[in-house]
Amino acid sequence: MTLTVENTERWVxxxxxxxxxxxxxxxxxxxxxxxxxxxVSGWAxxxxxxxxxxxxxRCLILDQPGFGASGRPEVYERNYLRIAADAVIGLLDELGIEKAHLLGNSMGGGVAAMLALDHPGRVDRVVLMAPGGVGVNVLGPEPSEGIRRLMEYNANPSDERAMGFLRAMVFNEATLTEELVATRLEAAADPRGQAALRDAYATFFNPKMAESLPLWARLKSLQHEVLMLWGRDDRVTPVEGALFPARQLPNADLRIFSRCGHWVMVERKAAFERAVIEFLQHGL
Known part of the structure; x- marks a missing residue:
């Protein structure tokens, strides 16, 4: 059976x-x-x-709160990573799942790392793909090109600014097929999604919602086996940022993919899938 948005869709x-x-x-x-x-959405x-x-x-692709078709609190009163991490715990509870592997891309990688730190007994192995908040960029500009493009889009959403963001995601722009672009631009035009994205990012820059310790400062406490996947030409979370977590995480391996930007799962699809399956089934 062909897997589609419709026949895999579930609600909790x-x-x-x-x-x-x-x-x-x-x-x-x-x-x-x-x-x-x-x-963005889980399916995208x-x-x-x-x-x-x-x-x-047993794959569970979640639309995190406010993204895709998922609902969200009207006002965010905590750091969004915590809101999303609690949503994952809620999903596991509702489905009766005691422990699960986690695979997080970018912001989702930050959510996965926080969840593993705060609820270690609920997490098995962890794949972090160019994770947000985990890497430490010491040489390149801050914010990175990709984050700057996203902030420009947040400030004034448009198809042109959305395309600027999409181009920053990839090493080879041929990856951005007409179908992919059309789907993303249609979703990006939704005012509800624009507001959710803007509000989530506002929590990252609000001092009142800052964590007492940033994620990167807590990495030595994350004891799970971790596989980090990074594109060599990532313009969102530059690959140099992988070096600090690769040293700090006690049980982590790092794999860097050539000819690849921020979307390892898209540009190096087959290699990404092989790496994930091998690691989750057999460990480090």
């Missing part, structure tokens, strides 16, 4: 908000957490990887 209510997720496959549970950006990030990964795992 967490803290009074309906969250959409996509489910396929059987075996060890694997929660996939998308990044941020114009027109991982839908093309689902057929392969679902042959090995």
């Amino acid at each position: 209510t967490v803290d009074g908000h309906k969250l959409r997720y996509h489910e396929a496959g059987s075996g060890a549970p694997l929660v996939l957490l998308h990044g941020s950006g114009a027109g 990030n991982f839908g093309n990887n689902l057929p392969v990964l679902a042959e090995h795992f």
